Amino acid sequence: MSPNFPNKLSIPVMNHLSGKIYFLKRVDEIEPSDELLEHLVAIGNEYKVYSWIFKEMLKEEPYGLNNANDFFEMGRNGWNENEQFVFMLMTENGEPAACIDIKSSDLDGAEIGYLSSVKHRGVMTNTVIAILNLARDEGYKRLFALVQKGNDESSDVMLRAGFLHNEARSEQCETYHYYETSSQQ
Numbered sequence: 248m249s250p251n252f253p254n255k256l257s258i259p260v261m262n263h264l265s266g267k268i269y270f271l272k273r274v275d276e277i278e279p280s281d282e283l284l285e286h287l288v289a290i291g292n293e294y295k296v297y298s299w300i301f302k303e304m305l306k307e308e309p310y311g312l313n314n315a316n317d318f319f320e321m322g323r324n325g326w327n328e329n330e331q332f333v334f335m336l337m338t339e340n341g342e343p344a345a346c347i348d349i350k351s352s353d354l355d356g357a358e359i360g361y362l363s364s365v366k367h368r369g370v371m372t373n374t375v376i377a378i379l380n381l382a383r384d385e386g387y388k389r390l391f392a393l394v395q396k397g398n399d400e401s402s403d404v405m406l407r408a409g410f411l412h413n414e415a416r417s418e419q420c421e422t423y424h425y426y427e428t429s430s431q432q
């Protein structure tokens with residue numbers, strides 16, 4: 248069994264701090280306009296996003312337009328192959344605010360990953376909850392995330408979204424905390 252996500256998804260998500268409504272969309276259904284790509288480059292170079300996600304991967308080079316284009320291509324391929332599911336959270340005006348993905352079609356347990364722009368603080372936890380609900384509707388029994396030790400803001404997102412800290416697995420690993428949904432969902 249594989250997930251079969253609906254087309255034309257546009258799931259409303261509220262920013263907990265501002266009360267503004269955003270929309271969670273499949274990345275293969277978003278047009279990568281020049282303006283959108285520029286926004287992604289700006290987000291990729293934001294201090295927290297860059298240092299936690301891209302600094303090591305890009306060998307300390309800045310996040311560039313080529314990286315934003317590659318991100319879209321990777322996102323479209325994942326959807327085409329029904330193997331990885333990248334979503335983008337958009338403002339009402341079509342600006343990107345956050346990204347989140349389900350990294351596999353394994354309904355028994357799939358990893359998620361996410362990042363958000365500091366300009367839109369307050370959206371991440373509710374976006375994770377929206378993905379959790381969507382994944383459950385698609386038949387996923389369990390989601391999990393690996394959070395780098397020291398990334399306390401991300402750990403807080405996990406706990407606010409109702410994930411459980413797997414103490415035993417986290418203790419065994421030098422680099423990551425392991426969070427997961429309970430298998431009862």
Ligand SMILES: CC(C)(COP(=O)(O)OP(=O)(O)OC[C@H]1O[C@@H](n2cnc3c(N)ncnc32)[C@H](O)[C@@H]1OP(=O)(O)O)[C@@H](O)C(=O)NCCC(=O)NCCS
Nearest residue numbers: 263295296299361362363368369370371372393394400401
């Ligand atoms: C990790 C990251 C996504 C966290 O973002 P964030 O803005 O702290 O997360 P949220 O939007 O959920 O929360 C922002 C604030 O709103 C509050 N909030 C948001 N949703 C809430 C909810 N549903 N209920 C209660 N409070 C909520 C939080 O308490 C937080 O306030 P605080 O900092 O005063 O405690 C962001 O820092 C980031 O993108 N970092 C770089 C990439 C990264 O680390 N990704 C994760 C890899 S594992």
